[in-house]
Amino acid sequence: MMIDCKNLRKVYVNGDVETVALKGVSFGVEKGDFVSIIGPSGSGKSTLMHILGALDVPTEGEYFLDGAEVSKLNDDQLSDLRRSKIGFVFQAFNLLPRATVLRNVMLPLLFTETTQEEREARAREALKYAGMEESKFHNLSNQLSGGQMQRVAIARSLINNPAILLADEPTGNLDTRTSEVVMEAFQQLHKKGHTIILITHEMEVAQYARRIISVRDGLIEKDVINKKYA
Amino acid sequence: MLKDLLKETIWSLTGNKVRSGLTILGIVIGIASVITMVSIGQGAQSSIAANIESIGSNLIIVRPGAQRSAGVSAGFGSAQTMTIEDANAIKSQAQSIKAVAPEISRRYQIAAKSNNTNTDVVGTIADYLIAHNVKIASGSFFTDQQQKSSAKVAVLGATAKEDLFGTDMDPIGQTIRIKNVDFEIIGVAEAKGGSGFNNPDDNIYVPLTAAQHYLSGSDIVSMISIAADSQEAMAAVQDQITNILLTRHGISDPTLADFSIMNQNDIIATASSITGTFTILLSSIAGISLLVGGIGIMNMMLTTVTERTREIGLRKAIGVRRIYINLQFLSEAVVLTFFGGFVGIVLGWIASLLVSKFAGITTLISPTSILLAFGVSAGVGIVFGFYPARRAAGLSPIEALRYE
Numbered sequence: 001m002m003i004d005c006k007n008l009r010k011v012y013v014n015g016d017v018e019t020v021a022l023k024g025v026s027f028g029v030e031k032g033d034f035v036s037i038i039g040p041s042g043s044g045k046s047t048l049m050h051i052l053g054a055l056d057v058p059t060e061g062e063y064f065l066d067g068a069e070v071s072k073l074n075d076d077q078l079s080d081l082r083r084s085k086i087g088f089v090f091q092a093f094n095l096l097p098r099a100t101v102l103r104n105v106m107l108p109l110l111f112t113e114t115t116q117e118e119r120e121a122r123a124r125e126a127l128k129y130a131g132m133e134e135s136k137f138h139n140l141s142n143q144l145s146g147g148q149m150q151r152v153a154i155a156r157s158l159i160n161n162p163a164i165l166l167a168d169e170p171t172g173n174l175d176t177r178t179s180e181v182v183m184e185a186f187q188q189l190h191k192k193g194h195t196i197i198l199i200t201h202e203m204e205v206a207q208y209a210r211r212i213i214s215v216r217d218g219l220i221e222k223d224v225i226n227k228k229y230a
Numbered sequence: 231m232l233k234d235l236l237k238e239t240i241w242s243l244t245g246n247k248v249r250s251g252l253t254i255l256g257i258v259i260g261i262a263s264v265i266t267m268v269s270i271g272q273g274a275q276s277s278i279a280a281n282i283e284s285i286g287s288n289l290i291i292v293r294p295g296a297q298r299s300a301g302v303s304a305g306f307g308s309a310q311t312m313t314i315e316d317a318n319a320i321k322s323q324a325q326s327i328k329a330v331a332p333e334i335s336r337r338y339q340i341a342a343k344s345n346n347t348n349t350d351v352v353g354t355i356a357d358y359l360i361a362h363n364v365k366i367a368s369g370s371f372f373t374d375q376q377q378k379s380s381a382k383v384a385v386l387g388a389t390a391k392e393d394l395f396g397t398d399m400d401p402i403g404q405t406i407r408i409k410n411v412d413f414e415i416i417g418v419a420e421a422k423g424g425s426g427f428n429n430p431d432d433n434i435y436v437p438l439t440a441a442q443h444y445l446s447g448s449d450i451v452s453m454i455s456i457a458a459d460s461q462e463a464m465a466a467v468q469d470q471i472t473n474i475l476l477t478r479h480g481i482s483d484p485t486l487a488d489f490s491i492m493n494q495n496d497i498i499a500t501a502s503s504i505t506g507t508f509t510i511l512l513s514s515i516a517g518i519s520l521l522v523g524g525i526g527i528m529n530m531m532l533t534t535v536t537e538r539t540r541e542i543g544l545r546k547a548i549g550v551r552r553i554y555i556n557l558q559f560l561s562e563a564v565v566l567t568f569f570g571g572f573v574g575i576v577l578g579w580i581a582s583l584l585v586s587k588f589a590g591i592t593t594l595i596s597p598t599s600i601l602l603a604f605g606v607s608a609g610v611g612i613v614f615g616f617y618p619a620r621r622a623a624g625l626s627p628i629e630a631l632r633y634e
Contacts, residue, residue, distance in 0.1 A: 094540070108549060
């Protein structure tokens with residue numbers, strides 16, 4: 001079991017107002033699976049994604065990632081965990097605009113015990129793996145198209161050989177055709193054995209996954225295997 | 231690790247050259263202006279002090295006071311009451327004095343072979359050299375023998391020599407004509423570096439007796455200079471002189487004295503207080519530029535860090551520890567302020583050298599002003615570069631990424 005969540009609860013306190021975002025969510029994800037988490041805004045799917053991505057810790061409940069308990073870690077330990085086990089792909093790409101493609105991809109290897117040559121070799125490998133043309137490796141990231149940016153972001157998420165890939169609305173800023181291309185890239189990664197969790201509010205996008213979990217009002221509403229894969 | 235930190239810093243700073251350049255510019259201007267202004271103020275102070283020192287050391291000057299007839303004052307220095315006898319009395323009665331030099335001085339038109347000039351002719355005695363710190367550059371000062379015989383000899387000040395004979399010619403043995411009397415030149419004094427209306431370098435010295443016989447025709451002196459043994463003795467010496475002169479002139483009420491005594495310390499104190507005010511004025515202008523520079527740096531740093539909150543969020547999200555984010559922003563601020571500071575110091579230095587070269591004002595670069603200027607801008611830069619970054623690094627990565 002790559003991911004194991006037991007009764008996750010998350011309560012945000014803002015002054016006197018308490019907002020319950022997750023009301024007790026339990027599920028597991030096997031290694032090599034491709035899971036979509038789908039739900040309308042306010043359903044708690046973003047909160048769930050933050051907890052799964054070790055960006056936040058649950059108020060209650062337990063979360064095991066690759067055998068390690070995440071819910072009890074401090075800020076630095078969470079940083080270390082994110083660096084070693086999680087690859088993020090964001091809706092807004094979040095690339096450093098004035099940096100080259102290569103530099104963006106190498107960013108997660110900063111302050112780790114790797115040589116410059118090793119970093120660059122791994123970055124090139126990850127970029128090719130994510131389907132990026134070699135001629136663009138030295139372009140600045142703000143000179144790329146949306147689809148290319150998302151490929152760079154995918155390459156960045158892969159560079160540290162993460163246990164899970166976490167994609168938060170990866171097609172939210174892309175047109176339909178580019179979305180298809182990016183989603184096919186995720187399917188390729190799934191075929192190569194990566195564990196992928198995709199957060200989205202569009203059923204079309206969620207359909208690319210093998211398993212679809214629907215979240216509503218802080219609870220799991222449905223958890224089904226995609227018919228295409230059955 | 232350290233290599234990564236350095237590379238990230240340099241990349242960040244060179245990645246946005248305009249932003250870095252403007253920040254550095256603020257620091258440079260702040261520091262350079264403080265250093266230049268303070269150096270002008272301090273230079274003025276020290277050059278005035280040096281000018282006063284060149285008059286002589288531990289000097290007390292007695293001048294005739296205002297002459298009063300029926301309550302009407304004829305003005306300072308108009309009294310014809312001080313004589314060579316007064317000087318002799320001071321010399322024989324006062325304690326802890328090194329030299330007493332009476333002088334008769336007046337402005338005359340002086341003619342040499344081909345040039346002429348209008349300057350002060352000072353009739354005095356050998357003690358004048360001690361009291362006023364005059365040194366002879368070539369030839370000699372007049373001897374006691376020449377003094378007794380009212381010899382028609384003269385010693386030229388450095389400027390007077392240049393005016394009359396030019397720079398190259400040796401004037402010794404030549405004659406000059408003062409009030410239709412020929413004087414033979416026997417020596418030239420060393421330049422003292424004075425300037426202005428009462429320039430000691432422009433004087434021509436003749437024996438006191440000669441001045442009496444050929445020029446003034448009386449034994450009224452225009453000034454008596456007294457050199458005390460030491461700085462500490464000056465007050466006591468001044469009191470003794472006052473008493474001696476009051477007794478000799480038969481005046482019982484000191485407020486009605488027909489002479490006035492000035493000592494060098496008074497002159498220095500007055501001058502210092504003037505230049506002190508001047509320095510404060512310049513320093514406050516410099517302080518304001520430092521303040522404005524500081525606010526500029528603060529603005530730049532705050533905007534930069536706010537702009538980069540998302541970047542900080544991203545770095546955190548992909549697993550960079552908080553400490554490395556803090557270190558990176560700290561090192562960016564340090565590099566900016568130190569680089570700007572260095573350039574500012576060099577520029578301020580050059581500016582004050584240029585001021586002294588082209589405006590002819592003495593400048594004095596003070597380490598205190600360098601430290602102060604550098605300290606303030608470095609402090610402002612580092613605090614406002616580091617503190618908001620630290621706060622951003624403390625945010626949860628989600629909040630930082632969402633930051634607009």
